[in-house]
Amino acid sequence: MEMHAGAAAGKSPEERVALVGTPNVGKSVLFGLLTGTYATVSNYPGTTVEVTRGNAAVHGRRLVCIDTPGINSIVPMSEDEQVTRDILLAERPVTVVQVGDSKNLVRALLITLQLAEMELPLILDLNMEDEARDRGILIDTQALGRALGIEVISTVAPERKGLGELRRALASRAAAVPSAAVRYHKVIEDYAGRIAALLPPAAGPARALALMALSRDETLGPRLRCALDAAAVETIERLRGECERAFARPVGTAIHEARLRKARELAEAATTRVAASPYPIMRTLGAACMHPVWGACILAAVLLGLYGFVGVLGAGVLVDFAEDAVFNGYVNPFFTRAAELLVPTQFLRDMLVGPYGVITMALTYALAIILPITAAFFLAFGVLEDTGYLPRLAVMADRFFRLMGLSGKAVLPMVLGLGCGTMAVMTTRVLETRRDRLIATFLLALAVPCAAQLGVIMGMLGGLSLTAFAIWIGCLGAVLLLAGRLAALIVPGERTGFILEIPPFRLPSAGNVLLKTGHRVVWYLREAAPLFVYGTLALFLLDKAGLLDTLKEALAPVITDFLGLPREATAAFLVGFLRRDYGAAGLHALRDQGMLDPVQTMVSLLTLTLFVPCLAHFLMMIKERGLRPAVCMFVIIAVLAVAAGGALNWTLRALAIPLG
Amino acid sequence: MKDFAHKIVQEGPGTQSMFEDETLETVWDFIELGHAPAVADVVARVGDEARVRAVSLAGFITIAGDRISLTPAGERRARDVVRRHRLAERLFADILDIKDYEADACHFEHVISASVEEAICTLLGHPPLCPHGKPIPKGACCELYTRKLAPLVRSLADAEVGAMLRVTFITSPGLQRLAGLGLVPGAALRLQQKLPAFVVAIGETTVAIDRDVASGIFVRSV
Ligand SMILES: Nc1nc2c(ncn2[C@@H]2O[C@H](COP(=O)(O)OP(=O)(O)OP(=O)(O)O)[C@@H](O)[C@H]2O)c(=O)[nH]1
Ligand SMILES: [Zn+2]
Ligand SMILES: [Zn+2]
Ligand SMILES: [Zn+2]
Numbered sequence: 103m104e105m106h107a108g109a110a111a112g113k114s115p116e117e118r119v120a121l122v123g124t125p126n127v128g129k130s131v132l133f134g135l136l137t138g139t140y141a142t143v144s145n146y147p148g149t150t151v152e153v154t155r156g157n158a159a160v161h162g163r164r165l166v167c168i169d170t171p172g173i174n175s176i177v178p179m180s181e182d183e184q185v186t187r188d189i190l191l192a193e194r195p196v197t198v199v200q201v202g203d204s205k206n207l208v209r210a211l212l213i214t215l216q217l218a219e220m221e222l223p224l225i226l227d228l229n230m231e232d233e234a235r236d237r238g239i240l241i242d243t244q245a246l247g248r249a250l251g252i253e254v255i256s257t258v259a260p261e262r263k264g265l266g267e268l269r270r271a272l273a274s275r276a277a278a279v280p281s282a283a284v285r286y287h288k289v290i291e292d293y294a295g296r297i298a299a300l301l302p303p304a305a306g307p308a309r310a311l312a313l314m315a316l317s318r319d320e321t322l323g324p325r326l327r328c329a330l331d332a333a334a335v336e337t338i339e340r341l342r343g344e345c346e347r348a349f350a351r352p353v354g355t356a357i358h359e360a361r362l363r364k365a366r367e368l369a370e371a372a373t374t375r376v377a378a379s380p381y382p383i384m385r386t387l388g389a390a391c392m393h394p395v396w397g398a399c400i401l402a403a404v405l406l407g408l409y410g411f412v413g414v415l416g417a418g419v420l421v422d423f424a425e426d427a428v429f430n431g432y433v434n435p436f437f438t439r440a441a442e443l444l445v446p447t448q449f450l451r452d453m454l455v456g457p458y459g460v461i462t463m464a465l466t467y468a469l470a471i472i473l474p475i476t477a478a479f480f481l482a483f484g485v486l487e488d489t490g491y492l493p494r495l496a497v498m499a500d501r502f503f504r505l506m507g508l509s510g511k512a513v514l515p516m517v518l519g520l521g522c523g524t525m526a527v528m529t530t531r532v533l534e535t536r537r538d539r540l541i542a543t544f545l546l547a548l549a550v551p552c553a554a555q556l557g558v559i560m561g562m563l564g565g566l567s568l569t570a571f572a573i574w575i576g577c578l579g580a581v582l583l584l585a586g587r588l589a590a591l592i593v594p595g596e597r598t599g600f601i602l603e604i605p606p607f608r609l610p611s612a613g614n615v616l617l618k619t620g621h622r623v624v625w626y627l628r629e630a631a632p633l634f635v636y637g638t639l640a641l642f643l644l645d646k647a648g649l650l651d652t653l654k655e656a657l658a659p660v661i662t663d664f665l666g667l668p669r670e671a672t673a674a675f676l677v678g679f680l681r682r683d684y685g686a687a688g689l690h691a692l693r694d695q696g697m698l699d700p701v702q703t704m705v706s707l708l709t710l711t712l713f714v715p716c717l718a719h720f721l722m723m724i725k726e727r728g729l730r731p732a733v734c735m736f737v738i739i740a741v742l743a744v745a746a747g748g749a750l751n752w753t754l755r756a757l758a759i760p761l762g
Numbered sequence: 763m764k765d766f767a768h769k770i771v772q773e774g775p776g777t778q779s780m781f782e783d784e785t786l787e788t789v790w791d792f793i794e795l796g797h798a799p800a801v802a803d804v805v806a807r808v809g810d811e812a813r814v815r816a817v818s819l820a821g822f823i824t825i826a827g828d829r830i831s832l833t834p835a836g837e838r839r840a841r842d843v844v845r846r847h848r849l850a851e852r853l854f855a856d857i858l859d860i861k862d863y864e865a866d867a868c869h870f871e872h873v874i875s876a877s878v879e880e881a882i883c884t885l886l887g888h889p890p891l892c893p894h895g896k897p898i899p900k901g902a903c904c905e906l907y908t909r910k911l912a913p914l915v916r917s918l919a920d921a922e923v924g925a926m927l928r929v930t931f932i933t934s935p936g937l938q939r940l941a942g943l944g945l946v947p948g949a950a951l952r953l954q955q956k957l958p959a960f961v962v963a964i965g966e967t968t969v970a971i972d973r974d975v976a977s978g979i980f981v982r983s984v
Binding site: 174175177179203205206208209237239352354355358359362389392393394397493496497498500501504509510534598599600601602603604605606 | 895934935936937938939940941942943944946947954955957958959961965966967968969970971972974975
């Protein structure tokens with residue numbers, strides 16, 4: 103970690119405001135409203151896994167706002183939670199805005215009390231006041247504010263309700279450090295005092311750190327070691343051991359219980375309960391999504407809906423229209439004519455509008471094939487995200503993921519992988535152990551196609567038959583299961599238990615879904631289009647230099663002999679290294695030209711689905727997991743993809759299954 | 763390690779059998795922590811060196827040099843005593859809600875019969891740990907795990923859907939993560955479903971867990 107105590111405090115004059123709180127309480131919505139910058143908002147815990155910063159001006163005061171990953175306790179349980187704790191310790195923001203869930207006041211106050219121990223100037227924002235009111239929970243913010251000794255505000259972030267008050271609180275004077283404190287058992291207080299006395303002032307809030315040390319916070323070790331000499335660290339270890347023996351009960355549990363008592367006391371005094379409004383439809387629907395029978399039906403309906411919307415509408419109707427009518431009908435002929443008239447040399451003309459032309463290949467693929475599919479997918483996906491369906495899917499899929507040595511929690515990164523593998527690799531941070539993160543990263547790279555690729559695949563298989571589709575799904579599932587099982591055996595460590603908070607089922611807001619889709623599509627094109635152009639240029643130069651034929655010749659034993667594909671497919675796989683969706687678009691074009699028979703379509707699609715992760719994805723794997731594991735995965739995946747493709751080729755040809 | 767308030771010893775000599783129980787329990791305690799105790803360690807806790815040596819003559823412990831170890835017969839008996847003590851602790855702490863239960867647990871361990879012990883164990887749902895987090899030696903009933911007598915405390919994995927429950931103790935790994943979500947001893951919860959995974963509601967928080975985690979959460983009906 104680059105954050106050492108005190109290092110950040112001196113160097114920058116900017117005033118920082120950190121938004122912290124439990125996962126999924128609306129921090130990112132508030133961040134967006136305060137700064138005007140967009141941060142991804144979704145209805146599942148763990149949307150924000152990285153720190154986002156943005157500038158906010160409130161009534162003339164310039165602030166740097168920090169959106170942090172959600173935490174359930176100041177003692178971190180996973181990588182993303184640790185980021186938040188480190189920000190609080192290292193950056194010492196001028197104000198911390200704790201966003202709490204009004205309908206879960208005790209949980210919010212548990213964190214408030216820990217922030218108070220860290221002596222942080224605090225504003226408590228109780229968000230989701232609407233949902234609390236629906237459940238008959240009314241909170242007296244004034245009384246709670248007096249009891250805590252800080253300003254307490256209530257908001258409904260998506261409706262901007264209470265936002266004015268929050269801005270006023272941020273603009274006015276410096277926020278207060280809460281005066282409410284927890285009294286622990288005298289043995290704990292005694293040892294906390296003795297440990298605190300050993301800590302230099304620069305290390306941060308001594309009492310809070312001492313309590314963390316007593317709760318056996320292992321992540322604290324490195325921090326203490328860089329602020330203290332070895333002898334002092336040893337003394338702290340010794341004191342902790344002594345305290346545990348003297349107390350005869352797990353100290354961490356006792357500390358938690360004392361906080362819980364205080365939080366309950368505070369919450370009780372500030373809460374009034376009235377009759378809940380009868381509005382159980384969303385709750386019933388939310389429960390049905392996890393029901394063993396209804397849940398399966400809903401899952402089938404969701405998959406069918408996705409297939410219809412993305413596969414049939416997006417990859418079928420929209421792509422046909424854009425590719426055939428728009429690009430092949432108008433755009434490409436227009437540019438071809440224009441090039442003939444305006445561009446002097448054949449070389450440059452080919453570069454723009456030839457078979458490997460920037461316009462006829464790169465732009466056509468990006469805008470006519472990839473754009474409609476990704477837009478359709480992100481739209482559908484945004485709706486799913488905002489209802490809160492994904493954590494419920496995790497419940498449904500837990501058993502399947504157990505077979506691969508993972509827990510249902512890994513569903514989130516895997517499903518996000520359908521949107522973009524690169525982002526999904528980052529989301530594996532929500533998993534608790536290194537083992538789980540490794541396996542999830544591997545499976546993501548191997549068997550989760552991104553939306554654009556998936557759309558193309560659906561479109562092409564849709565043209566064949568249901569049997570073809572079933573075979574493709576079956577093969578993919580088998581590879582996923584087999585590879586997962588093997589990975590679980592090889593990677594050392596225990597499977598972690600599945601523990602996941604399920605947010606309320608909500609009606610998605612059209613505004614957020616459209617905004618999110620727009621952001622994602624733009625981001626996607628920015629990411630993809632340049633690589634499409636570079637890839638095309640590389641192919642074009644290889645072709646002109648005569649190297650493409652050499653490469654096709656060299657790879658013929660694999661592509662034509664083993665996989666039974668036409669030589670032209672080589673180019674698709676070559677650009678697949680750059681981006682898998684580009685490779686998929688290449689196969690789509692080949693099929694349109696009638697160069698792939700049904701078996702070849704199946705084999706090429708399966709191979710490309712399993713094919714090595716694209717460049718950006720691979721770089722992210724190196725960044726998150728390290729060079730060696732990433733390279734190992736790359737090699738294993740390349741071998742697996744070709745082997746599976748070959749096996750399918752020989753099986754299909756031997757059995758002569760009618761495909762369409 | 764003031765786990766056992768040895769009231770019996772303080773109150774007077776008690777019977778020889780009680781003294782043997784205490785001695786064996788103390789030795790077990792030390793061995794559990796990883797080393798055979800010195801005679802002085804044990805005497806410091808039970809109070810009378812001559813009587814400790816008498817326990818050795820009765821064939822329950824051997825004293826080699828300065829160190830005490832358990833004979834097979836001694837180990838069997840120590841196991842039973844410790845088991846009764848820790849079951850009693852659980853009973854007082856979880857069911858009777860008594861705060862200062864140590865002294866009573868120490869009385870209790872000497873007086874309950876095997877059938878009472880079994881009934882308590884079953885009632886408590888064959889708990890694996892005492893309130894201090896130490897393992898409770900298993901008895902015959904735990905191995906059979908008969909459910910004839912509906913236990914008061916049982917694992918969440920055995921609870922029925924729709925039940926309102928209160929958590930008594932948690933032995934599953936990931937204790938801290940559960941605590942962060944409000945799943946702590948004393949919390950009231952409703953079991954919403956068991957398949958395909960367990961879903962519980964604690965106040966306004968809904969949490970999904972798998973069977974492994976659920977079977978480490980012990981609950982009683984409210
Ligand atoms: N009903 C209601 N929903 C809200 C409110 N605030 C946020 N939401 C919804 O809650 C969900 C989570 O919001 P986010 O802003 O992503 O939450 P977060 O705290 O940033 O979550 P993480 O990044 O996962 O820690 C979204 O679906 C929001 O639309 C509120 O006041 N009322
Ligand atoms: Zn967020
Ligand atoms: Zn005990
Ligand atoms: Zn038993």
